[in-house]
Amino acid sequence: MAAERTRFPDGTPARFTIVPDDYHVPFAGTTGDGRRFFASDELFESSLDGSRSFVAVFFWTADGSFDSIDVRDAERPDGAPPAQGLPTQSEGVLDEMLLALGDYVLEPIEVEPFSEQVRDVTFGFVPTAFDGVVSITVQPGDFIAYYEPWDGEEYDT
Template sequence: MPGAAPERFTIVPDDYHVPYAGTAEDGRRFFLSDELFSPEPGGPSYVGLFLWHADGTFDEVRVDAVARPDGVPPMQAVPAGADDLVQARLAELGDHVLEPVDVEPFLEEVDGTEFGWRFQEYDGTAMLNIEPGNFIAYYEPWDGLEYDT
């Protein structure tokens, strides 16, 4: 039933907007993206590492602002061009496994910008949208197998 945020949802790694999701060496669940971006014109892109405890409860978010690539239309998600930073964040995870993870949605403010998963309803459809940038939207049944961009 629309109107209630899910207690949990699944993030499934893929070759599109979710290349890095899984379990870190220490058992924490993670999602790493270099496609997060400020909705403000001229605002930065971000590399964000979202971390949950092994039981799927929120732990922390690590964020690095980087220059938005030139020529990208407003409100379009693209890789930030920060491959070294992405590799450094992956190295922080130790030996990790890319796999589906069941986690709770969260919103955490970092330097005045919200990061995480915002619950919204639009025309009776419940969804979780990634922030900042709102370029991934998960829907019921919250299994991570399909999302809109």
């Protein structure tokens, strides 16, 4: 499946790096079959009629091209502010999804940005531009933003 690069702003890199850490990116790396992955239980969509939370694993092929997404609905933490990414209350869902990856290695991955609609919600690492500066944000929830030099060493939350 091809990423929707035609909608991305000028200056969007063909590839950027995601580096696993102990903060918002604990699960990024390579599966036993060579695919690249990023997993999170902090994805959310806020609206006037409430908020929805998700646990998801994003997949890219071994060469970093977008492949697919596995999305599960999850419970939003009680009292969570509408625009804040927090781990879901759906205990065990992320563990189950990680177990399905088989043997995996946590390591930096170089992947392409993408945007994919799942149940009327935009998921992906979506490039946007503000005042001529391109960033790539994790969606839904916009809780991580990557910038140049696209090395994954630093991001904004």
